[in-house]
Amino acid sequence: ETAVFQTPNYHVTQVGNEVSFNCKQTLGHDTMYWYKQDSKKLLKIMFSYNNKQLIVNETVPRRFSPQSSDKAHLNLRIKSVEPEDSAVYLCASSPAGGFNERLFFGHGTKLSVL
Amino acid sequence: AQSVTQPDARVTVSEGASLQLRCKYSSSVTPYLFWYVQYPRQGLQLLLKYYSGDPVVQGVNGFEAEFSKSNSSFHLRKASVHWSDSAVYFCAVSMPSSGQKLVFGQGTILKVYL
Numbered sequence A: 001e002t003a004v005f006q007t008p009n010y011h012v013t014q015v016g017n018e019v020s021f022n023c024k025q026t027l028g029h030d031t032m033y034w035y036k037q038d039s040k041k042l043l044k045i046m047f048s049y050n051n052k053q054l055i056v057n058e059t060v061p062r063r064f065s066p067q068s069s070d071k072a073h074l075n076l077r078i079k080s081v082e083p084e085d086s087a088v089y090l091c092a093s094s095p096a097g098g099f100n101e102r103l104f105f106g107h108g109t110k111l112s113v114l
Numbered sequence B: 001a002q003s004v005t006q007p008d009a010r011v012t013v014s015e016g017a018s019l020q021l022r023c024k025y026s027s028s029v030t031p032y033l034f035w036y037v038q039y040p041r042q043g044l045q046l047l048l049k050y051y052s053g054d055p056v057v058q059g060v061n062g063f064e065a066e067f068s069k070s071n072s073s074f075h076l077r078k079a080s081v082h083w084s085d086s087a088v089y090f091c092a093v094s095m096p097s098s099g100q101k102l103v104f105g106q107g108t109i110l111k112v113y114l
Helices: none
Strands: A004-007 A010-013 A019-025 A031-037 A043-050 A053-057 A064-067 A075-078 A087-094 A109-113 B003-005 B010-014 B019-021 B024-026 B032-038 B044-050 B056-058 B064-068 B073-078 B087-094 B108-113
Touching (some): A004 A087, A019 A031, A019 A087, A043 A064, B003 B087, B010 B019, B024 B073, B032 B064, B032 B073, B044 B064, B073 B087
Parallel strands (some): A010 A109, B010 B108
Antiparallel strands (some): A004 A019, A019 A075, A031 A043, A043 A053, A064 A075, A087 A109, B003 B024, B019 B073, B032 B087, B056 B064, B064 B073
């Protein structure tokens, strides 16, 4: 049963536009993440937020910025999209962000940049 | 830094056959090990995880994995696959020193034919 909700499911846009993706978790977890999954299915962590504080920023381009209003929400904004930003963006959460915890994933937002 | 390799990009088996998906990790100490599965157009779901104890760990849907310290491996197995097991399978590792950073392998695409 899904407890990490992402919107939209798909988004098509042109180079240079700004996009924003939403993520909400109803599990009461303290930590949320954004992962990027490329066309070859490779998964890379982008950001991690623990109770509204940024914990990990994997040197992603500065046009990417996470936005969190509370620990249940973690949005992702891309200021000026580039073709290489085409990917599936997966949001996830975990109880406290410990290294031994399982992650709960949303279904992803697929971004296509024309 | 830890890393994980899944040497088989694609595996094809017939329904009812046994399955092994390979995973090798590189780490100076034993990391926390996970197997996740991603069904089409869905997020990742945890199959099983391991850190210590019995090297054979049971997961959901009849999956199990065997840890080998000498081989630095954590292979996933299933005695009899079903067509619904067709998905992408990811091995992942994390360590206390890496905090909340879960590192994923490249994934193995499993196709089960009738």
